[in-house]
Amino acid sequence: MAFGSLTIIGVGGMGQAVLRRLGAGRRVLLADFHEGTLADVAAAAAADGYDVTAQHVDVSAPESVAALAARAQSLGLVEHVVHTAGVSPVQAPVDAVRRVDLLGFALVLEEFGQIIAPGGAGVFISSMSGQMAAGRIPAEVEAALATAPVEQLLALPFIAGLTDAGTAYSIAKRGNQLRVQAASLDWGARGARVNSISPGVISTAMGQQELAGGSGAQMRAMVEASATGRLGTPEDIANATAFLLSPDASFITGTDLLVDGGVVAALATVQRRAAEGQAG
Numbered sequence: 113m114a115f116g117s118l119t120i121i122g123v124g125g126m127g128q129a130v131l132r133r134l135g136a137g138r139r140v141l142l143a144d145f146h147e148g149t150l151a152d153v154a155a156a157a158a159a160d161g162y163d164v165t166a167q168h169v170d171v172s173a174p175e176s177v178a179a180l181a182a183r184a185q186s187l188g189l190v191e192h193v194v195h196t197a198g199v200s201p202v203q204a205p206v207d208a209v210r211r212v213d214l215l216g217f218a219l220v221l222e223e224f225g226q227i228i229a230p231g232g233a234g235v236f237i238s239s240m241s242g243q244m245a246a247g248r249i250p251a252e253v254e255a256a257l258a259t260a261p262v263e264q265l266l267a268l269p270f271i272a273g274l275t276d277a278g279t280a281y282s283i284a285k286r287g288n289q290l291r292v293q294a295a296s297l298d299w300g301a302r303g304a305r306v307n308s309i310s311p312g313v314i315s316t317a318m319g320q321q322e323l324a325g326g327s328g329a330q331m332r333a334m335v336e337a338s339a340t341g342r343l344g345t346p347e348d349i350a351n352a353t354a355f356l357l358s359p360d361a362s363f364i365t366g367t368d369l370l371v372d373g374g375v376v377a378a379l380a381t382v383q384r385r386a387a388e389g390q391a392g
């Protein structure tokens with residue numbers, strides 16, 4: 113049974129699935145940058161009997177995130193927070209990817225880490241592209257992504273120097289995983305847990321836009337070569353989120369759960385077999 117409220121940041125495909133999976137019978141705070149989407153999702157949820165409050169937020173603006181955290185606190189104990197807000201390389205230029213996916217994520221993680229209730233938990237959505245970037249980023253860069261003060265993140269030379277939205281997205285998503293790892297100590301000091309989820313290709317508005325973009329054919333090929341051979345659904349992510357927020361995951365914090373239908377495993381295995389073939 114829930115003892116406090118659920119905050120969902122980003123009410124696109126994944127945020128809406130989380131609302132329907134976890135929102136019944138408790139206070140839910142919905143937040144998004146897009147006023148129209150937010151109003152529509154909140155109205156539909158209220159009509160279906162959910163107890164929802166809506167607040168506009170720009171996750172890349174510190175004062176906006178602070179106001180959201182204050183609103184969450186005004187609803188009582190902040191038991192669960194699920195951060196799904198983001199932009200993809202097809203949707204946004206490099207600067208927006210940096211601000212929303214790297215800075216915004218870090219701001220929400222920090223603000224909610226200061227108000228999460230004891231016994232509470234958070235799930236923050238990263239991406240399998242972050243897992244793919246792991247190992248390709250120098251150790252000192254990873255260290256800075258994990259622990260640099262949030263207000264310095266965008267000024268880090270390797271972040272400020274990025275010119276390609278796709279590369280910025282991968283680095284931001286790797287940064288998300290590292291940041292959650294580091295933040296788990298602060299959340300733990302409050303008796304709370306925090307984890308990230310790295311989705312594969314999920315059939316939301318964002319996922320469909322990416323599939324229709326320049327890398328779409330490559331993404332489809334990766335999905336077809338994976339063990340499940342299918343796109344993910346928003347419910348696949350909501351189910352993993354429900355697990356990580358539940359008491360079943362009480363020994364799990366500071367980690368990243370890959371929910372990609374086996375894409376990363378297939379890619380790694382194909383590469384290893386190719387390397388073995390060349391060596392043999």
Ligand SMILES: NC(=O)c1ccc[n+]([C@@H]2O[C@H](COP(=O)([O-])OP(=O)(O)OC[C@H]3O[C@@H](n4cnc5c(N)ncnc54)[C@H](O)[C@@H]3O)[C@@H](O)[C@H]2O)c1
Nearest residue numbers: 122124125126145146170171197198239313314316318319
């Ligand atoms: N869909 C996929 O295939 C996929 C794959 C891997 C990772 N992800 C990640 O999952 C998360 C959720 O994606 P989704 O598929 O639900 O996308 P979506 O586009 O359906 O929803 C994202 C929501 O974030 C909101 N948003 C954008 N900028 C914002 C800002 N500055 N402040 C507040 N809200 C903002 C948008 O208005 C939108 O409602 C994102 O972080 C995305 O990078 C998605």
